[in-house]
Amino acid sequence: MYLVTFRLDPGEYDEEFQKLNDAIQAAAEDTDGYLGKRTWNAPESEEILVVYYWESLGALESFGVDSDHKRAKQRWTEWYDAYEVTVTEVLETYGSGFGDDADPPK
Template sequence: MMCCQFIFRPGTYDDDFHRLDAQIDDYARSLPGFQRVEKWLAPEDGMVNAMYYFADKTDVAKLARLPAHLEAKAGVARWYDGYRIVISQVTGTYGDGRLPADEGRVD
């Protein structure tokens, strides 16, 4: 499983941001290897971590080539007061069973 983390400090959003964000999210969720999304907010500084989980690298590569994604990358400085991307391979998950595997899913 692959995890793509989009860690950012929100800035000022406009109509272009909302349009592109919706297109990217819809496309990511439509990919056959899409697993889930978890979004976390750090209340002390407003940082956001949006984590998209995919079965493998194939769909991560498809998402990276999406025209709306490329357009958003070109305009990122307009909407964020800083960002970082972390792509990682998840080799396992575990817990006590009281949190479902899709806990934190945002639909």
């Protein structure tokens, strides 16, 4: 499994951003191997973390060629003050107590 952590400092979102963001999420959900996402907001700042779960690197790469996703990456300065993407291969997960809220999200 692979995780893509998208750390962002949001700027101003407009209607075009909302439409593009919705299209990108739909493209992710339509990609074989997409497992879900989780979002966290930092209580001490406006920083947001979005973690996307992917079954394989191939699935992630398949999503990466989506035209809406490419367009959004080119225009990031219009909507974010800063961003950082980290791709991580998960070797093992374990824990207890989260039940239906366990990773990856269903």
